[in-house]
Amino acid sequence: MLKTVKVSIVGRVQGVGFRPFIFQLANEYGLKGTVQNNMDGVEVYIEGNSADVQLFLQSIKEKAPRLARIDQMTVYNEAFIGYKQFSIIKSRREGTSQLVIPVDAGVCDECLAEINNPHNHRYNYPFTTCTQCGPRYTIIDELPYDRPYTSMSHFELCPNCEKEYNNPMDRRHHAQPIACPECGPYVTLVSNDGRILAELEEALQVAGKLLNEGKIMAVKGIGGFHLCCDANNDQAVSLLRSRKNRPNRPLAVMSFSIEHANSFAKVSSDEEKLLRSPEAPIVILQKKKEYHLSEKVAPNMKTIGVMLPYSPLHYLLLKEAGEKTLVMTSANVSGLPIVYKNEECRQYIGEIADFYLIHNREIVHPVDDSVVQIVQDKTDFFRKSRGYVPDALYSKMNVDGIVSFGGQQKTTFALGRNHQVFIGPHIGDLENLFTINHYKKELQHLLKWIQPHQRIGVIDYHPNYQTRELAKEFSFDEVMEVQHHHAHMAACLAENGIDEQTFAIILDGTGYGLDGNIWGFEIFYGDCKQFQRLAHLKYTALPGGETCIREPWRNACGMLLTLLGDEGFNICEQLFPSHKEAISVFRAMIEKGLNTVYAGTCGRLFDAVSSMIGICEKSTYDGEAAIRLSELAQLGKQVDSYSYEIQEDHNKLVFDFSRMLLEISRDVSSLKAVEAISTAFHETIVQALVDGMNRMKEKFPQYNNKVVLSGGSCHNRYLKERLTSCLTVAGFEVYSHKRIPCNDGGLSYGQLMVAAAKREEKPCV
Structure with a gap:
């Protein structure tokens, strides 16, 4: 029939x-x-x-x-x-888009085999691609995804490529970035002063030699430029750090193969799978004892970010450099978006790179590398960008017409269409006009492709976030404010498909609270629609406001002065003897309420302890003090926790770590090992939170026993593993993030889910 x-x-x-x-x-x-x-x-x-x-x-x-x-x-x-x-048959471009936009994919094994085959006409060709790998999102200008609507439209296919492109039995049939040495893009090596030194295959050969000589090179990849140098060369890495003004922040590296990565880092089967995946992110790995790269690549760290060559160009460059591991870090001036245009590379990174390896395939949409770690056999995204965005997530709720704008740091935006959520690429911190314009450009492109009705705009509750101004440029039927940590909670709930009310532990750096103070150490109970705040960290002063974030010793002084009074003042003078005059000023500022805000956040608590034990008095990058403190914690080692109190105030539990700080100061005076102090501090946070949750269970026996973990501090491996373990033993079902960053990169997703839930509960008119 x-x-x-x-x-x-x-x-x-x-x-x-x-x-x-x-x-x-x-x-x-x-x-x-x-x-x-x-x-x-x-x-x-x-x-x-x-x-x-x-x-x-x-x-x-x-x-x-x-x-x-x-x-x-x-x-x-x-x-x-x-x-x-x-x-x-020919694509149809009419109608409302329901497409999932294709994402960039790492080079496949078949293309690598061709690149390495001297008898193949794509031998050593750095833009070899097929339907299973290569650039997608980064080269798209219009939808649907056809070659005329990509930056490959300028390259007319040669007879061989055209034959492959039109043959339905060929793996390059309608591979839009298809190219070969006869008709496709090519690389050019340019000196710092603008002279063309070499082109085509010779450019890669010379570039490899220059890297072996210790030179710093800007390399144009799939999503933008990287700055790279020999990761074994102390002098080259130090020079790169000096020129980029990045004294301490860990640098990512690119290794030629899994075998090369295994020589200096521990690679589990799950981590290897991620490294080899089409998404090809940077994976955070534990350093081996026999670590042989320059110590300056990731100073004061037990971990290192590693990726494999995800484009043929990267693969061939590492091959020409003797299959070395190279530093491969985003090429941008601090605070600005990644550089991605040929005409801008010398203007913005001219003082950093000695040479530029560029190509003539235009990048339409720049994207940073994604960064992920494996914790408890699950993915934990620090940054979700190249290879993953703007892929759609399915939602049980109707999210159509909702546009959420994210936060101020690590920001992303999210759009809802029917039951699909599209999260944009990592944008960064909205601190300057360049980044704001980059945000606007990428948002407008995604809006054009997705075509939502733009019914609800969602912004953070903070009155001074730049996203509040961005939302004013649209004509929404409604603009909804969502409290920062409620968005974190909702993101974790929605990602895990949890509909009912649950507990949430939110450990974060900064979020504007409903009472005007800075929140970030919270126990909530609720769902995507609403929440109640059940517990928080005791507020302490931040004399000088945001300056305390950049200079954690100030934050430590604010805590000690607020919690311990005169005794705290004496401890401050003992710990920070070079700042005695400033400490007196801080005390006066706190007493008179001058230029002082109050905060109770996990991030600031970590900063304070980090500076107290001499790890980091001034942060040179976001989160440095907390990250370096967390690197010292020894997971799996049995330790006693410090003292703490849980008080009750206005029907809320309040965590008071005054005695812990006092005990830490005594341990510092007695020269106790910083690893032991850090481990005991971490364990104290865990035990206090578990204690608080047990009290909640007793106080509210009718409440659900599920608890979600979110907020940027949940990237901390010790906190995440120990909290999950201890809470599970205490009878709770613990959920955390696997596909969405727990930091502010996941905020836009949570905001969108809050708005969708609130809209569902509104009565129909």
């Missing part, structure tokens, strides 16, 4: 070889019809024997290409049409 069906497929089905896959599948089962890209996804008309059609439909889901993801597949019975063959 002959049958005709129409199949509509929504998901990540463009730019992943889906149409040739359908073509080959139809031929396998002897079926006829058409396949077409449209603004919804892919549409297939299939005609043939009923049993064969059924096998075809089953195989679509079972055998889809590795980069494909099917979110929805709908089958409609149609009247018999009488197709003569199966064909791929």
Whole structure:
């Protein structure tokens, strides 16, 4: 019996070889019809024997290409049409977009094999790609994803490439970035003063030699420029740090292979899988004892960020450099977005790089590398960008028409369309006009592609965040404010598919509270719609406000003076003898309430202890004091915690660590090892929170026993593992992030979910 069906497929089905896959599948089962890209996804008309059609439909889901993801597949019975063959037809650009935008993918094994084969015409060609790898999002200008709407449109296909492109049985059929040495982009090596030194294959060969000589090079990749140098060369790494004004922040490296990474870092099977994945992120690994890279790459750290070559250009560059491990860090001036245009590289990074390895394939959308670690066998994203965005997440709730603007630091934006959530790329900190304009440009592009109705704009509750001004540029029906830590909570709830009310432990750096103070050490109970604050850290003064974040010793003084009075004043003078005059000024500022705000945050508590024990008095990068303190904590070692109190104030529990700080100051005076102090401090935080949760369980026996963990401090491996373990033993079900950053990079997602939940509860008019 002959049958005709129409199949509509929504998901990540463009730019992943889906149409040739359908073509080959139809031929396998002897079926006829058409396949077409449209603004919804892919549409297939299939005609043939009923049993064969059924096998075809089953195989679509079972055998889809590795980069494909099917979110929805709908089958409609149609009247018999009488197709003569199966064909791929021209894309349809009309209608409202329902597309999932294809993401950039690391080079595949087949393309690597061609690059390494002297008998292949793509031998040593740095822009080799196919339907299963290469740039996608970074080169797209319009949708649907077809070559004329990408930055590859300027390169006319040679006869060989055109043959591959048009052959449905070839793995490069409609691979939009398809290219070869005859017709595609090429690399050029340029000196600091603008002279062209070499082109094509010679440019890579010379670049490799220069890196071996200790030179610093700006390299244009898929999402922007990197600054790179030999990671084994102390002098080169020191020079890069000096020129970039990055004295301490860890630098990422790129290793030629897993075997090379294994020589200086511990790589688990899960971490290897991530490193080799199409997303190819930077993975945070534990250093080995026999670590042989320059100590200046990741100073004062037990960990190092590692990635593998995710583009043919990177692979060939490392090969020409003798298969070395190279420093590979984003090329940007501190505080500014990543540099991605040829004409801007010398202007913005001219004083940093000695040479530039550029190419003539335009980057339309710059993206930073994604950064992830594995904790308790789960992914923990520090930054979710290249390889992952703007891929869609499915939502149980209708999120259509909601645009959320994120926070001030590590910011992202998020858009809702029907039941899909699109989170934009990592933007950074909205502290200057360049970053703000970059934010606007990427938001406008995604809005144009996604085409939401822009009904609700969502912003952080903080009155001075730049995103508040950005939202004013749109005509929303409603602008909704969401408290910072409620957004963190909602992000974790939604990611884990939790609908009912639960507890939330939010450990964070800074978030504007409903009482006007700075929150960040919280126990909430609630859901995406609403929350109640059940417990928090006792507020202490930040004399000079945000200056305390950059100079943690000030923060420590504020805590000690607030909590311990005259005794705290004496401790401050003992710990920070070079700042005695300032300490007296701080005491007067606190007493008179001058230029002083009050905060109770996990981040500031970590900063204070870090400075007290002499680890970091001044932060040279965001979170340095807390990160360096966390690196000292010895997970798995049995330790006694310090003293603490849990008080009650206005029906809320208040964590008071006054005695802990006093005991830490005594340990510093007695020259106790900083590793022991850090470990005991971490354990104190864990035990206090578990104690607080047990008290909640007693006070509210009717409450759910589920608890979500969120906030930037939950990246801390010790806190996350110990809290999960101890809370589980105490009878709680613990949930954390796996796909969304627990830091402010996940804030826009949480904001959007709060807005969707609040909209659902409103009565229909």
